Amino acid sequence: GEDVEQSLFLSVREGDSSVINCTYTDSSSTYLYWYKQEPGAGLQLLTYIFSNMDMKQDQRLTVLLNKKDKHLSLRIADTQTGDSAIYFCAERAESGYSTLTFGKGTMLLVSP
Amino acid sequence: DVKVTQSSRYLVKRTGEKVFLECVQDMDHENMFWYRQDPGLGLRLIYFSYDVKMKEKGDIPEGYSVSREKKERFSLILESASTNQTSMYLCASSLDLASTGELFFGEGSRLTVL
Numbered sequence: 001g002e003d004v005e006q007s008l009f010l011s012v013r014e015g016d017s018s019v020i021n022c023t024y025t026d027s028s029s030t031y032l033y034w035y036k037q038e039p040g041a042g043l044q045l046l047t048y049i050f051s052n053m054d055m056k057q058d059q060r061l062t063v064l065l066n067k068k069d070k071h072l073s074l075r076i077a078d079t080q081t082g083d084s085a086i087y088f089c090a091e092r093a094e095s096g097y098s099t100l101t102f103g104k105g106t107m108l109l110v111s112p
Numbered sequence: 113d114v115k116v117t118q119s120s121r122y123l124v125k126r127t128g129e130k131v132f133l134e135c136v137q138d139m140d141h142e143n144m145f146w147y148r149q150d151p152g153l154g155l156r157l158i159y160f161s162y163d164v165k166m167k168e169k170g171d172i173p174e175g176y177s178v179s180r181e182k183k184e185r186f187s188l189i190l191e192s193a194s195t196n197q198t199s200m201y202l203c204a205s206s207l208d209l210a211s212t213g214e215l216f217f218g219e220g221s222r223l224t225v226l
Binding site for chain 1: 116145147170202212213220
């Protein structure tokens with residue numbers, strides 16, 4: 001079955017880079033996503049990558065995909081206190097109704 | 113901007129009560145979803161709907177039902193609430209299966225069952 005794993009917690013200092021890692025098991029994944037959840041709010045899409053890409057960059061965000069190892073990472077450059085949130089990795093498999101499977105979320109804490 | 117609105121942000125109910133959680137989206141999306149979010153467990157899919165009057169079970173449908181009488185509205189029903197249904201409930205919508213599959217989430221409904 002589908003499974004998405006990510007570490008539960010990451011703490012960094014303001015100005016440093018943050019790297020959040022994710023592994024998934026479904027080799028038929030077509031899209032992989034990073035969502036952000038701020039306290040008391042719903043999830044908001046940060047970025048996504050199609051499975052035939054290795055990298056995607058969007059301002060301070062860099063997504064790296066290693067399809068062979070089924071490993072996805074999100075790098076946030078110059079991390080700010082406003083980046084403190086829970087980050088969810090998700091995959092969309094090309095089967096059935098193509099629903100998304102989410103990881104348990106990584107809580108990023110940015111200290112001044 | 114896509115807006116997904118969940119009618120209640122916070123609810124407190126008693127064991128055995130019937131609970132309705134309402135969700136409305138304003139972008140003519142085909143698909144709508146109900147997730148529950150619990151600490152340490154992440155998001156788990158309860159039910160989803162890909163068309164009016166259509167519904168599919170997700171990973172944890174037991175104790176829940178859903179209704180989609182209109183395209184923009186998707187309701188989650190707890191027929192007889194239990195304390196283990198205390199959770200944050202998140203509604204989401206997406207355009208259709210042919211698109212990127214991006215989900216748009218509501219703000220969540222935090223339900224406490226006493």
